[in-house]
Amino acid sequence: MTSHLLLWPIVIPLLGGAVSLFLEHRRFSWAARRATAWAFMALLAVAVGRIIGQADTGTIGVYLLGDWPARLGIALMADRLSGWMLGVTLLLGGACLLHACSGWDRRAPHFHAFFQLQLMGLNGAFLTGDIFNLFVFFEVMLSASYGLLISGGRGLRMRSGFHYVAFNVAASALFLIALGLIYGLLGSLNMAELSVRVGQVAPAQAGMVKAAFALLLLVFCAKAALLPLYLWLPETYSRAPAAVAALFAVMTKVGLYAVLRVSTLLLGAQAGALAGFGQQALLWAGAGTLLLGALGVLGAARLRIMIGYVVIWSAATLFIAFALGRVGTIGAGLYYLAHSTFVAAALFMAADLIRRRRGHAEDDKSIVAALPDRALPGAMFLVAAISAAGLPPLSGFLAKAALLSDVPVADTPLVWSVVLLSSLLVIIGISRAGVRLFWRLPAQVAHVEEDHGPGGHLPVARARPNETWATLLLLGLGVGMTLFAAPLMQYTDAAARQLLQPGDYTQQLRETAPAMRTP
């Protein structure tokens, strides 16, 4: 009897998306629609929980779709890394759904469908063991993200939406080019199969194969916003609705996931002439991005742009962690990945609350505006900012300390100096933003009357309970990650160890026989 466990994280949200299309009728109350969305979330949670449980034992799950042997068909695979990414996505998704249920889902047509399909795309990307299927799930994820970004929007959001779409379409074209070259040269699309074939590349073809993998890595770097390909990100993220921007916090991580997967599975030690290809370049680009991201945090005129740069900055940290390619750095990186995802999401949510409270001033730091009832957003922003900047006692600090402590001696001067220096810049930038938004209030209205903004017309946006809970949930996840750092990092270290032995992955795939077909 085959276990279909790996299938569910993809099929459940797809069905969720399809069903929510049917519920888009006034015949169905909003409560019913939301209940359905949550029901599918709960199902997903069960499936993801079981996958993580399975992965935690060290088993690499394999699911042969269509019962074809993996070299012919498409295989889903779940190792510890996949489980980790699924878990992060699930938790983030839960918080974002909660946030959206405070009202955005009513304003954005098809929100629930897009949301579920986005989850489908993300989960599919983390589970698939086929590189072209990875492209397809990238597209699912991206197109759903277009929907989430644009739906219910207008004005400048349309422009940034166009930028986002055009950039990603161009990047996808590159992805396809890389895949075409890889298939043309190596003759397979299954990643485990490719892992073996990469090691047998003839010397004459090494240049071409390298060019193909360079393009592939470049695409992932573009999705993950690495220098010089991050230019689109701050503006786009800053224009997205809060729940969506929060969900987008995981989008860059998908690119990072792919970089990690490719560089360990395909360009790992077994890859012969290609072993370790691109790692040094990634390290330097990561270092550059780290500094430029930190400068962006400093220079951002608007809060949400600044958070966009925080996302870039944290992605750059991850690039460094993954490029170093050691158990310790990858393990710490994966822990940091979860942390930075949650915290960026929380920051986007808090920023949205702040923006709405400031009326016409929005989240522009340079405008002095009243911020009525600032205690709650202030506290949320403070905790999120501390965590984001990597200040103790929250998870960011632990992750960064763990990362720095395992940097190889040769790279220590570079990595330590850029990480620590950029951390300082980020602290400077975030504290300035916080001071400007929360402390620098107009002189007369230090104790402002609550129901009139500076224009006198805008009612003060109140925090809707769901939004607050969603933000608190994310911050709580950060606290939880801090408290349970040891078991979590044990898991991520184990995941890293698993990644650095791609032979197991390949072997597991080859040993899994179809249910009834001849292998």
Added chain:
Amino acid sequence: MAASLLRRLTPSWPLSVSVVAFWMLMTDSFSVGQLLLGLLLGWIVPRFAARLDREYARIGSLRPVPRMLAIVAWDILKSNVIVAVQVLGPEKNIHPGFVWVPLDIQNIHGIAALTSMITLTPGTVSAALTDDRRYLLVHMLDMSSAEAAIAEIKSRYEKPLMEIFP
């Protein structure tokens, strides 16, 4: 009796016949199953498509159809050669112009068929129909015999068409 049964079965039986014929032409090989499927489609497809019909037009007698098709086919062949000569020869021999052809036929299928024929037969292209469907604008490559051409259109094409689509 048969006609009313047909009408009850399908909104347009020529259409149903065409669908079945198309189906049988397309399939790889003749079989009872395919025929049954074809008949099923011949019944369903026109019903479905009828929802798009914008105006109803009657069909009268089909008796002139074969003769007319023959005429048209011959005209096409014959005058294609003439046009070939015109095209390949020096352009100064061509004296084109527009002509308004007054229409007697009012059935829209008929008008459509007439326009198609005019277009398909060389030397003429039907360019426009007035909104009241009383005149058809025809572009002719050779205006020297415009009157004759109009007369020929009306007698060779329009009259039989008026029988088919009264």
Added chain:
Amino acid sequence: MELALASAIGVLTACGVWLMLRARTFDVILGLTFLSYGTNLLIFAGGRLRPGQPPVLREGKAATLAHYIDPLPQALVLTAIVIAFAMTAVSIVLAMRSRADNRSDHVDAYAAAPEPDDGEQRKDGR
């Protein structure tokens, strides 16, 4: 044949890239379309060129690569074509909305003055 196809890929890609770098949304979309043509041909080329051997099995011809072209890249290109089309549709709609909301079809257009009932449109902090 390979040379011709390679040059076609190159020309289509170059056209696509050049148009993609233009400043108007419509031109960018055209460019992306050309780019996707080039890309699709490239994936297709990954299966090598075999004129006259379509991958539709026929009686009496053994189902081996000796008689048929590699079908896999074709399936990939099909997926790629469909996805590219879907993305074209999305970008076209965005281009229209951006032009309507931001009053220009420049890719970096932004509304010079806010619409009366529009909180979204605001002068950039630039």
Added chain:
Amino acid sequence: MIPVLECLVALPFALSAIVAMLRDGPRTRIAWIAASAPLAGLLILAWATPAILRGEVLQVSYPWLPQLGLNLTLRLDGFAWLFAMLVLAIGALVVMYARYYLSRQDSAVRFLSFLLLFMGSMLGLVVAGNLLLLSMFWELTSISSFLLIGFWSQQKEAREGARMALVITGGGGLALLGGVLLIGRIVGSYELEVVLASGALLRAHPWYPWALMLVLGGVFTKSAQFPLHFWLPHAMAAPTPVSAYLHSATMVKAGVFLLARLHPALAGSELFFYTVSGIGAITLLLGAWHAIFQHDLKGVLAYSTISHLGLITMLFGLSTPMAVVAGVFHILNHAIFKASLFMAAGIVDHEAGTRDIRKLGGLRRLMPFTSALAIIASLSMAGIPLLNGFLSKEMFFAVALDAPDSEPMRIVTGLAALLAGILGVAYSLRFVYETFLGTGPRDLDTTPHEPPRWMKIPVEILVLLCVAVGLAPALTVAPVLDTGARAILGDAMPAYSLAIWHGFNLPLAMSALGVVFGVALYRVLDRVLDLHAINSRPTGRDAFWRNLELLFVFGNRVSEALANNSLQRSLLMLVLAAVVVAGIPAWSEGLPLSLTGNQPLPLLGWMVWLVMMGAALGALRLYRQRLLAVIVLGAAGTMLSLTFVLLSAPDLALTQLLVEMVTLVLLMLAMNYLPDRSTVEPGRLRQWRDGAIAVAAGLGLAILAYAVMTQPADTVAGEILARAQPEGYGRNVVNVILVDFRGFDTFGEITVFAIAALVVHACLRRARMAPEKRIEGGHVQLPVPADLAQILFPLTLTVSIFLFLRGHNAPGGGFIAGLVLAVPLLMQYVIQGVASVESRFGFDYVRCIGVGLVVAVASGLASLLFGVPFLTSGHLDLHLPLIGQVPLASAMGFDTGVYLVVFGGAMLMLSMLGTIKGSRRKDAQRHALDPDARSPQTGGRA
């Protein structure tokens, strides 16, 4: 066993949270609740005192992140005990003081909650037994002090002071983290016990200088050492209780605390000696000199604090055992007198409404009791005998005269000490004389009088301590000092005596000289320079803000210069990066290029090639006339599909054709809402640059493609071909791959298609748009095409069904069939008009998409019932009477889903684009277009 240490550290945090949740209520109650933390902490310390005095070390440890070496180790030894006592005792007094100090508008809840947060961090820092844990608490003190300094956030000074403090101490914290990590690497553990025992190993390691410098970076910033001392005076924007607590007694001492804590591990090298004592000496003198010129009471105290911190640093730098004892002693003494001084200054401020020395004076008449307390504390600060300050200062003189190394060094340190003494007396005098004695006050709004009883009590207690220690050190402070210093020095503990009188010796002489010259200096300065008129520019501050502002501007410039919200820039970077990253390996390793692999191309092939290239280049030439560009694009697409035909890909050709048609319709629909031409772009250079990049990209890709095509292939496709018919039940292998081998890709593909359609719908559903230009005139009547299309439609429907059913064995399939149905239906929209079609053919495309997705999933899931994985194909040959054999493949179910999604999706997109509601505000974006005045060349305005 009661978790004593855990409670000690956790209590302030817990109470901070509790207080934060209280509503602003009666102040006294809140203050008591808050004060319960330090009071309980003091009780715990008292409980631990016997053991500590015995020399025991209380220690608990919980693993937190053992992989990293981070443990929750709490370690209470003598030194920690001493410091904890300081933190808690002064903390309790400050809470009491703050209860009266804060005004009505200040939120006591917020203040006390922050204060407790700080107290907890400080306690944690003090008792941390793990260096990583220590650095965590270290940063927490930075954060909480940031909140406290900025408490009066409405004041610019408070905001700036808070930020400055955070930036400098936070940056120092990062340096400390680096240092700690380096130490951990050298030693192999972060546990304090281990690190303290590994001093020799550390100092011998080549990374020692780096570790030391990084740790000192933390120490010096926190303790406001030159040249980063300037944040401390600006932190005086904080409410006075904060200054009294953080900036005299505790936080600024964290630096010297760490210096002392790690003294056994780090000290003992020349580098340490010169750096620490040198910086300490400079700070000592500089702080003292600046203190003289301050007009703000708290300013004087702040600079004096800097000076004293320099003194302590210098003592630890000198590193002799006696110096360490003196350092510890001075930490204690300075905390006591400086806290009381700050509180006194706060009372003055509270009563007089100003802290400006120039306005004050003669307060001894108005508030004699407070004045007396302040004067006593100031004398202690100046090092006058019989007070505690004198004792440690004398020790300092003795140590300075006994500095290690060499005779010149001793002279230098001795002179520095003397000079410091002189300056100390001078500023103390100024503080006392111009505030409490002399003439004044001037221009005050209120008449100062004694403060509330309870506000004075903390000051009284502290001053009492000054006196008690000063008079009977052996009875009061000796055991405490001994325990504290012993914890650092261990066996190296020197013999010393804590007597008031050591006979006439050089230190005493220096004290005397210091007093005499100090008084003289003050008088001279006051006479000659007129102290009131001097406006000393705060050193460092301007440079700091200027540099910080430059940094912001730089950050802004850099990031906006890079990310200028330009799509062109983003895309350019992408293309450039692609060319570079693919080009480098290809160039450096070479490509196997040869003409031998090239197959000859038949003449027809060259013609198709020519037409396609001609169309592509034509599009490039015509792109500014969009209608023309679209026409040419259509030709290129047609030729592309013909290319696919020639190269044995009929399915691709079909799909390309259909997609081409739909794309063209989409583009034309959109063009009604977009300008019909592109304006000329400025910048020839830019066009050439883009052209060069485009050529590079095209050429590169062409070369790569050629290289790949001429290489021998080694693929899995052979097996796919062989197994397609027996196991996939189809002869069209491409279709079998699409619905079976790689059905999951198709699954994702239709999802993308569905999403794209939904995006279009979501975007346009409620949008109202004005077309770009309006053409005058009514609808176009097209009766003849409409009639023909009406005949065509059922036939195309039949073809669509045919293509769908046959796709598994011949070119076709769900996707193609879906579009073959959608395109003619769309033609109906075009020819008949929307209203006409939709009123007759009402169809809910969104639900069609939903149904399609569900059908696809369900048909995939059906195989689960048979115990085989998702999308496993099944096959059934039905034998029906009369009809014969009917082959049924389960893939057909999946293809049905595809069909529905594609049809629904395409129609949803096209109908949404075709039925946009007109704008209410305007007719057209640009203007109406006269139909009779159009250019035949472009179709647009002539």
Added chain:
Amino acid sequence: MTGHMFIETTIVCCMVAVGIAMLLCLWRLLRGPTVPDRILALDTLSVTAVAELMLLGMHLDSPIYFEAALVIAMLGFSSTVVLCKYVLRRDIVE
């Protein structure tokens, strides 16, 4: 195949001739001068493509090019319709 040498040769020649027709279409397509001229060229190009496909089908003795030809013949006019409607009204779906 050898038995059909004569017609094979004819087919190959015809393919070239149709190819020339396609080149002529390209000429008109790029030359214009008016919009309807270019539309006409595109329309003719697709009609010639049908002929080319049929010839190819004969050349390879395979029925699989039928679908492509059918689709062009059946739906190729849609581009023409849409382009012309745009020229007439700009708004192609009224």
Added chain:
Amino acid sequence: MIDLIQIALSLLLIVGTTFVLLGAVGMVKLSEFFRRVHAPTKASTLGVGCVLLASVGYHLFLGQDPQPRELLITAFLFITAPISAHLMSKAALALMRDARPVPPEDTEISATVARPRGEERVNRNEERVERGVSGGARSEWWGEE
């Protein structure tokens, strides 16, 4: 027999191809749109028709796949070619700036032929709003909020 068929089909092919070529030549050679439109609309259609017939014959008599499917293509071509030609002519008329034919009487052709000036037209957008385009995807399903 086979040879005869070969010759007949070859002739048909040559005639068809000639017409296709002729249509294209005419389109290139002639000087004005309404002249050009004559050539391809029928010459090409006829030529393709001949090729199709030849193809039917080829597959029936000489090939492996005896199916007269190409007849369908012919049928579709003959239905759609006039639609294209009609619309192209209409578009050309609309863009014709001089020498446009004037309708005989009081009749009118929308958007193509010269019409009297100064006539007030209904604002199309208002009209559409009034008409309340409905049905299909714009049904009340999403009509909320």
